[in-house]
Amino acid sequence: KEAADIEIISEDDLSRDTVLIRVRGKLDLTCGFTATEISLAFKHLIEKVTCPYGTYTMEGGQVVILHKFLEPTFGKGWANADEEIKSQAEEDCIIVGPADENDTVESLWKHTLPPQQDDGFGSQNQKKNVERRDRLEFKLVWNLTNPACTQRTIGCAPIINYEKKAAKTISIPINVDALGIVDKNSLIKELPHVLKGCVARQLGDMAGSILAEMQLTKSVSTPKVHHFKSMDVPHVISIIYPKASEDDSYKEFRKNMHTSFMLPTDRPYFRRGAEICWGEPGDKKRKLENVHETIVEKHGVPGAVVATVQGKYAYHHYMQDNFNDDGWGCAYRSLQTLVSWLRMQGYTSATVPSHKEIQQTLIDIGDKEAKFLNSKQWIGSMEVGFVLETRCNIQSRYISVSSGADLATKAEELIQHFNTEGTPIMIGGGVYAHTILGVAYDEPTEKCSWLILDPHYTGSEDLKTIISKGWCGWKGPNFWSKSAFYNMCLPIKPKNVI
Numbered sequence: 001k002e003a004a005d006i007e008i009i010s011e012d013d014l015s016r017d018t019v020l021i022r023v024r025g026k027l028d029l030t031c032g033f034t035a036t037e038i039s040l041a042f043k044h045l046i047e048k049v050t051c052p053y054g055t056y057t058m059e060g061g062q063v064v065i066l067h068k069f070l071e072p073t074f075g076k077g078w079a080n081a082d083e084e085i086k087s088q089a090e091e092d093c094i095i096v097g098p099a100d101e102n103d104t105v106e107s108l109w110k111h112t113l114p115p116q117q118d119d120g121f122g123s124q125n126q127k128k129n130v131e132r133r134d135r136l137e138f139k140l141v142w143n144l145t146n147p148a149c150t151q152r153t154i155g156c157a158p159i160i161n162y163e164k165k166a167a168k169t170i171s172i173p174i175n176v177d178a179l180g181i182v183d184k185n186s187l188i189k190e191l192p193h194v195l196k197g198c199v200a201r202q203l204g205d206m207a208g209s210i211l212a213e214m215q216l217t218k219s220v221s222t223p224k225v226h227h228f229k230s231m232d233v234p235h236v237i238s239i240i241y242p243k244a245s246e247d248d249s250y251k252e253f254r255k256n257m258h259t260s261f262m263l264p265t266d267r268p269y270f271r272r273g274a275e276i277c278w279g280e281p282g283d284k285k286r287k288l289e290n291v292h293e294t295i296v297e298k299h300g301v302p303g304a305v306v307a308t309v310q311g312k313y314a315y316h317h318y319m320q321d322n323f324n325d326d327g328w329g330c331a332y333r334s335l336q337t338l339v340s341w342l343r344m345q346g347y348t349s350a351t352v353p354s355h356k357e358i359q360q361t362l363i364d365i366g367d368k369e370a371k372f373l374n375s376k377q378w379i380g381s382m383e384v385g386f387v388l389e390t391r392c393n394i395q396s397r398y399i400s401v402s403s404g405a406d407l408a409t410k411a412e413e414l415i416q417h418f419n420t421e422g423t424p425i426m427i428g429g430g431v432y433a434h435t436i437l438g439v440a441y442d443e444p445t446e447k448c449s450w451l452i453l454d455p456h457y458t459g460s461e462d463l464k465t466i467i468s469k470g471w472c473g474w475k476g477p478n479f480w481s482k483s484a485f486y487n488m489c490l491p492i493k494p495k496n497v498i
Contacts, residue, residue, distance in 0.1 A: 011234035021180040025140025033168040042207035050196040059137040060112040063097035093189045101189035177225040178202040209240045226275040274346030287314040299440035299449045307415040308438030310422025314340035317457040328376040331433035333455035334426040348392040381489035399488040404480025408448040411441035423491040430484035449474045
């Protein structure tokens with residue numbers, strides 16, 4: 001046997017040279033409540049999505065990819081040639097829209113925006129630049145004008161089997177959310193095999209999930225697809241969990257996943273809270289994640305030891321979610337950022353709380369009176385810790401200084417925190433609240449800089465503005481008030497959780 005050539009590529013190479021395809025669609029599973037009938041029903045669904053009945057429309061609505069069975073040509077009789085007897089019907093790919101079947105997959109990005117409408121001034125001719133994104137979206141739809149047939153049923157008359165008897169049936173929505181990876185230089189005409197293949201494989205996995213749940217619990221629930229992207233794995237991993245299942249019931253399964261991908265077993269990677277939260281294409285209100293990544297080295301402290309937040313978080317700030325908290329909600333927003341980190345790392349399944357939910361939690365535990373609800377009263381680091389403990393079951397420790405001038409004396413403690421816990425830190429006190437994402441400290445010179453995420457930002461989700469205007473950036477000692485006290489809430493991540 002010849003040795004295979006193996007080339008190791010980086011995550012950046014994978015992202016640059018390939019295109020991640022995402023296909024979504026809604027199907028219906030209605031059948032008898034037996035393993036045999038469920039299996040047959042899924043088999044039928046797989047045949048539907050892989051035959052010409054299944055069609056794939058790309059985001060933007062400009063490109064439709066469909067396929068059809070080629071009409072057989074007339075032969076010369078039974079004794080013609082063996083090649084006329086084929087085990088499968090031949091298929092053809094049809095591209096509807098401005099793209100050509102011999103164009104590359106990479107060229108599809110320019111067609112992902114909806115067609116521009118003519119405003120009377122010729123603006124429809126002004127083409128917008130389309131940036132390459134982390135995925136190319138397709139939607140599975142039915143081509144109702146095509147024959148609803150498969151390769152095995154083409155040319156066959158329909159057969160109806162009617163049997164009247166008492167039986168238990170199920171009806172479950174099947175929400176397809178399948179992924180595929182293609183070389184960016186692949187031809188568009190090769191895409192149907194990827195689209196059909198990833199959907200068919202996922203339907204097979206869903207069938208296995210439902211049948212396993214049926215065997216264990218004697219009931220079934222909707223299978224839900226979850227996509228995970230760990231910073232320790234260069235590609236997306238998809239897992240199907242039954243909707244009715246609890247995270248703890250899949251602990252052994254997750255252990256096996258950790259082993260398969262050589263991941264540490266002291267932290268969660270595949271809990272539902274850690275799934276990727278992809279917004280809809282073109283969603284400009286989707287919260288930005290890890291906005292600090294491009295400026296980690298710009299701390300301005302020569303020879304410094306640098307430690308920053310580990311993992312992912314979402315940037316929560318003033319005026320988001322159509323809620324005006326300008327002037328009073330900074331600590332609430334910092335708390336939301338902390339909860340988003342806990343969710344994205346899988347340490348909690350609790351949702352990111354609204355301002356009202358935060359206030360209600362503090363009332364429920366007796367920290368605040370009933371009149372606190374719907375008020376504009378500030379909260380501090382202790383209240384942030386109370387909410388984390390009550391809603392997320394997360395403990396915190398606290399660091400206090402009597403003056404902003406003393407914060408540098410706590411730099412080594414913060415470095416230790418980021419290296420061991422990795423959680424973002426909420427800081428408040430006599431002035432506005434902020435979120436600390438990192439610290440740079442040079443012990444010989446005692447120079448220190450803090451990486452600050454500012455919740456007081458009121459603009460849109462524009463990363464360039466946020467970085468250039470310093471809403472996320474390194475701040476020196478003068479950033480802190482010498483006449484104000486500060487309290488910090490440092491969340492402690494649970495240990496040995498999978």
